[in-house]
Amino acid sequence: MLLQARGIVHAYAGKRALDGVDFTLRAGEVHALMGQNGAGKSTLIKVLTGAAPLQAGQISLAGRSIRPTSTQDAQRLGISTVYQEVNLCGNLSVAENIFAGRQPLRRWTRGGGIDWRGLNQRARTLLAGLDVEVDVRRELASLPVAVQQMVAIARAIDISARVLVLDEPTSSLDSDEVEKLFSAMKRLRDSGMAILFVTHFLDQVYAVSDRITVLRNGRLVGEYPATALDHAALVAAMVGRNSSREAAIANVTPGADTRDQPPVLSTRNLARRGSVSSVNLEIRPGEILGLAGLLGSGRTEVARLLFGLDRADAGEIRVSGQPVSLGDPAQAIAHHLAFCPEERKTEGIVEDLSIRDNIVLTLQARMGLWRKLKASERIELTDRLARLLDIRAASLDVPIGELSGGNQQKCLIARALATNPRLLILDEPTRGIDVAGKQEIMNQLTQLAAQGMALLFISAEVEELLRVATRIVVMRDRRQAGSLPGGSTEEQVYALIAAPAEAVQAGAP
Amino acid sequence: MIRKVLALPLFWPCTTLALLIVLNAAANPGFLALAWRDGHLYGNLIDILNRAAPLALVAAGMTLVIAARGLDISVGAVVAIAAATGALCVSATGSLGLAIVAALAVALLCGLWNGLLVVVAGMQPIIATLILMVAGRGVAQLITSGQIITIYYAPYDFIGNGFLFGLPFAAVLAVVVIVLLHALLTTTPLGLFIRAIGINPLAARIAGVRARPITLCLYGFCGLMAGLAGLIISSNVKSADANNAGTLLELDAILAVTLGGTALTGGRFSLAGTAIGALIIQTLTATIYSLGVPPEVNLVFKAALIFVVMLLQSAEFRASIRGLATRSPDPAT
Numbered sequence: 001m002l003l004q005a006r007g008i009v010h011a012y013a014g015k016r017a018l019d020g021v022d023f024t025l026r027a028g029e030v031h032a033l034m035g036q037n038g039a040g041k042s043t044l045i046k047v048l049t050g051a052a053p054l055q056a057g058q059i060s061l062a063g064r065s066i067r068p069t070s071t072q073d074a075q076r077l078g079i080s081t082v083y084q085e086v087n088l089c090g091n092l093s094v095a096e097n098i099f100a101g102r103q104p105l106r107r108w109t110r111g112g113g114i115d116w117r118g119l120n121q122r123a124r125t126l127l128a129g130l131d132v133e134v135d136v137r138r139e140l141a142s143l144p145v146a147v148q149q150m151v152a153i154a155r156a157i158d159i160s161a162r163v164l165v166l167d168e169p170t171s172s173l174d175s176d177e178v179e180k181l182f183s184a185m186k187r188l189r190d191s192g193m194a195i196l197f198v199t200h201f202l203d204q205v206y207a208v209s210d211r212i213t214v215l216r217n218g219r220l221v222g223e224y225p226a227t228a229l230d231h232a233a234l235v236a237a238m239v240g241r242n243s244s245r246e247a248a249i250a251n252v253t254p255g256a257d258t259r260d261q262p263p264v265l266s267t268r269n270l271a272r273r274g275s276v277s278s279v280n281l282e283i284r285p286g287e288i289l290g291l292a293g294l295l296g297s298g299r300t301e302v303a304r305l306l307f308g309l310d311r312a313d314a315g316e317i318r319v320s321g322q323p324v325s326l327g328d329p330a331q332a333i334a335h336h337l338a339f340c341p342e343e344r345k346t347e348g349i350v351e352d353l354s355i356r357d358n359i360v361l362t363l364q365a366r367m368g369l370w371r372k373l374k375a376s377e378r379i380e381l382t383d384r385l386a387r388l389l390d391i392r393a394a395s396l397d398v399p400i401g402e403l404s405g406g407n408q409q410k411c412l413i414a415r416a417l418a419t420n421p422r423l424l425i426l427d428e429p430t431r432g433i434d435v436a437g438k439q440e441i442m443n444q445l446t447q448l449a450a451q452g453m454a455l456l457f458i459s460a461e462v463e464e465l466l467r468v469a470t471r472i473v474v475m476r477d478r479r480q481a482g483s484l485p486g487g488s489t490e491e492q493v494y495a496l497i498a499a500p501a502e503a504v505q506a507g508a509p
Numbered sequence: 510m511i512r513k514v515l516a517l518p519l520f521w522p523c524t525t526l527a528l529l530i531v532l533n534a535a536a537n538p539g540f541l542a543l544a545w546r547d548g549h550l551y552g553n554l555i556d557i558l559n560r561a562a563p564l565a566l567v568a569a570g571m572t573l574v575i576a577a578r579g580l581d582i583s584v585g586a587v588v589a590i591a592a593a594t595g596a597l598c599v600s601a602t603g604s605l606g607l608a609i610v611a612a613l614a615v616a617l618l619c620g621l622w623n624g625l626l627v628v629v630a631g632m633q634p635i636i637a638t639l640i641l642m643v644a645g646r647g648v649a650q651l652i653t654s655g656q657i658i659t660i661y662y663a664p665y666d667f668i669g670n671g672f673l674f675g676l677p678f679a680a681v682l683a684v685v686v687i688v689l690l691h692a693l694l695t696t697t698p699l700g701l702f703i704r705a706i707g708i709n710p711l712a713a714r715i716a717g718v719r720a721r722p723i724t725l726c727l728y729g730f731c732g733l734m735a736g737l738a739g740l741i742i743s744s745n746v747k748s749a750d751a752n753n754a755g756t757l758l759e760l761d762a763i764l765a766v767t768l769g770g771t772a773l774t775g776g777r778f779s780l781a782g783t784a785i786g787a788l789i790i791q792t793l794t795a796t797i798y799s800l801g802v803p804p805e806v807n808l809v810f811k812a813a814l815i816f817v818v819m820l821l822q823s824a825e826f827r828a829s830i831r832g833l834a835t836r837s838p839d840p841a842t
Contacts, residue, residue, distance in 0.1 A: 307715075328719070346709070347711055347715050349712060350708045352776055353705060353708060357701055361713075362716045364702075
C-alpha cells in the first residue's frame with residue numbers, strides 16, 4: 001500500500017464535495033478513479049496532490065502520514081500530477097520544459113551557465129524511455145497535444161517517481177496517441193510506479209487499469225479489480241441506478257421526420273480557403289443533423305463558417321431561405337443561430353463571471369448596448385434554465401469556473417437556449433463529460449428537437465451521433481464525403497469516414 | 510461582521526486615504542479646517558478635491574480601457590494636445606464653446622486612433638499608445654508653434670478655477686462625470702460586456718458581444734476624458750504648455766486605477782475605487798508639502814510613500830503580516 005487515504009472530507013462553501021472517502025493506491029498498479037461529474041473525483045485528486053487543503057481525514061504515503069500543502073509539496077513527497085490541460089510553457093523547448101527550474105549547470109571552470117548539451121541529452125533519454133521520438137530542442141507549442149502531454153508526463157516522473165496522477169490525460173488524444181500513452185503507462189507501472197488515472201472513456205478504463213474505485217455524490221461506492229466489474233456494473237455503480245435506465249436512454253427516439261418543412265439553414269458550395277471546400281447542408285426544424293469525421297476533417301471548420309467566426313470566401317448560406325452574410329458571431333446570433341464551441345474553457349465560459357452572467361451573456365449581447373434585463377427577469381430566466389438542464393451548483397451567483405466540466409457545458413447550452421435559437425450548433429458538447437452526463441445532455445437535445453429546434457451536432461463519437469441524429473453528414477479531408485440516414489450502422493459511417501465517397505454511397509441504403 | 514467589512518473591495522483604498530488624511534492632520538493641525546468665504550468653500554481638503562479632478566477623469570477613462578484588457582499610455586500627451594487646441598481656439602476666436610468642442614473633438618480623435626491601432630491593426634496596447642505618447646507632444650508643439658500659449662480670455666478661467674454651488678467647478682465636473690458613467694455601466698449591460706471582454710475576449714466574441722466596436726469606443730472615451738483633463742489643466746494655469754501639460758499623468762492614472770482595486774489583467778474593475786485612488790495620489794502630494802519635505806528629496810519621498818501604500822493594499826503582504834502576528838505569540842508550535 002503506497003498511498004492511503006482514510007475518511008477524506010472536503011467541503012466547498014458548506015457543500016460536501018467529499019464525504020468520508022477512503023482510497024488506496026498500491027505500487028505497480030494502474031488505478032482508475034471513476035464517477036459522474038460532481039462525484040468528487042477532481043476534489044479527491046486535488047486533496048491528494050496538495051492543490052486543496054485536507055479538511056478532515058488522513059493521508060499516508062508508504063506508511064508515513066503526510067499533509068501536502070501545495071502541489072510542489074506533494075511533488076517533493078513523490079506525488080506528481082499531469083492535468084487535463086497541459087500546463088507547460090509553449091514558448092520553451094521540450095527539454096527546457098522538462099527541466100524548467102532544475103536545469104543542470106556547467107562547472108564554473110567550463111564557463112558556468114546551463115549545461116545545454118547535458119540537458120538535451122537527458123531529455124532525449126527520458127522521452128526515449130516513454131517511446132517518444134521528438135527533437136527535444138523544438139518549441140513545445142509547435143508539437144501536437146499528445147506529445148505535449150508526454151512531455152508533461154516525462155517532467156512529472158523525472159521530478160519524483162512514486163505516484164503519478166493523470167487527470168483525464170486522453171480527452172484530447174486520438175486513438176493511436178492513446179495507445180502510446182497506455183503503453184507508456186504500462187511500462188511505468190511495471191517499473192513499480194503507482195498510477196492514478198481519471199478518464200471518462202469506459203473502454204480505456206478496461207484497456208489499462210488493474211483496479212477501479214468508483215465515487216458517487218462525494219462518497220465511496222467501492223473498489224473493484226477491473227476484471228471483476230463489467231461495463232454495465234461499472235455504469236450502474238457510477239449512476240447508482242440499475243441498468244433499466246441505461247436501456248431507456250439508449251433508446252432515445254431520433255427526431256421526427258421533417259422532410260417537408262423548409263430548412264432553417266442551408267448552404268450551397270460553402271467554402272473557405274485552407275478550411276473546407278464545397279459544403280452543402282440543409283437543416284430543417286426538429287431535425288438533428290450529425291456531423292461526423294476524424295480530427296482535422298473539417299468538422300469544426302464548418303461550424304465556424306456557419307457561426308460567422310470565419311468568413312466564407314465562396315458559396316452561400318441561407319437562413320430561413322434568405323441569403324445572409326455572416327462575418328461575426330453577433331450577426332449569426334441576430335439570425336437566431338446559437339453555438340456551443342468545442343473548447344469550453346478558452347472559447348466558451350467567461351471564467352470569473354457568475355453562472356447567471358454567463359448564461360445571460362448572449363441574450364444581453366443580442367439586446368444591444370442599452371437594454372438590460374431586469375434583475376427579476378434575469379433571475380427567473382437563469383433559474384428556469386438551470387432547472388431545465390439540471391445545472392448543479394451551490395449557488396448560481398458563484399463564478400462559473402468553480403463548476404465541473406459537465407455543468408459548465410450545461411451552462412453553455414443554457415446560454416444558447418436563453419436566446420431561443422432556431423438552430424443550435426454544438427461542437428463536441430459531450431467531450432470530457434462522464435457517461436451519465438452525456439446521456440442527460442443527449443436527452444435534452446432530443447427534447448429540444450422534438451419542440452421544433454434544429455440542431456447541428458458535431459461529434460467524434462460515431463455511436464453517440466447514431467443515437468440521436470436524424471441524418472449524418474460525414475466530413476473527410478476538409479470536404480463533405482457523403483451523408484447517411486438516421487438508423488445507419490456504425491460500420492457504414494466508419495466506411496464513409498475512411499473510404500472514397502463513391503464506393504460507399506453505392507453501398508449505402 | 511469585521512471579516513465582512515474587511516472583505517469589502519473598497520475597504521483598503523478607503524483606509525489608506527483615511528490614514529493619509531490623519532497623517533496630514535497630525536503634521537498640520539489646520540489641515541482639516543474648512544472655511545466659507547465669498548460664497549465658496551475653502552480648505553486643504555477642497556483643494557485636494559479640486560486638484561485631483563483631472564487625474565480622476567483620466568483615471569476613469571483608463572479604468573475602462575484596462576478593464577477590457579487594454580492600456581493607454583498616451584493620455585498625458587493627449588492632455589497636452591487638448592490643452593493646446595483649446596488655448597489656440599479660445600485665443601483666436603474668443604468663443605468658449607468652440608474651444609471646448611474643438612479640444613474634446615481632437616482628444617476623442619486621438620483616443621479613437623489608439624483604438625484603431627489596437628482593434629483593427631491588432632497592435633499590443635502598450636506599443637499602440639506609445640506611438641501617440643511620443644508623437645503627441647510633437648503634435649501639441651505644432652499646434653502651439655513651439656510657444657507656451659497664455660490665455661487671457663476670462664470665461665475660460667472658470668473651467669479650472671471657477672466655483673459651482675460653492676465647490677470647485679472641476680471637482681463637481683469630475684464627480685458628475687464619474688457618477689453618470691457609473692450609472693451608465695450599471696443600468697446598461699455595458700459593464701457586463703466590458704468585464705467579459707477583459708476576462709476572455711475570445712469567449713466574449715463567440716457569445717455575441719461586439720468586442721471590437723466596444724473596445725474602440727473605450728479608447729475613444731479614454732481620449733475624451735484626457736481632453737476634459739486638458740481643458741481643466743490649461744484653464745487652471747491659464748496657459749497651454751505643450752511640453753509640460755500632463756507629463757507623467759498616464760503613470761499617475763495607472764497608479765490610481767491600481768490603488769482602486771482594478772486588476773491590471775482585465776476583468777475586475779471599480780470606478781469608485783479609481784476615484785479614491787486619484788484622491789490618494791493627490792493627498793500624497795499634499796502630504797509632501799504639509800510635512801515640509803525639501804524639494805530635492807520630494808520624488809524619493811513620494812516613491813517611498815507609494816511603496817508603503819502599495820504594500821498596505823497587497824493582500825499577500827497583509828496575509829504574511831497576519832501570519833507573523835499569529836505565529837509570534839507561540840513560537841514553540
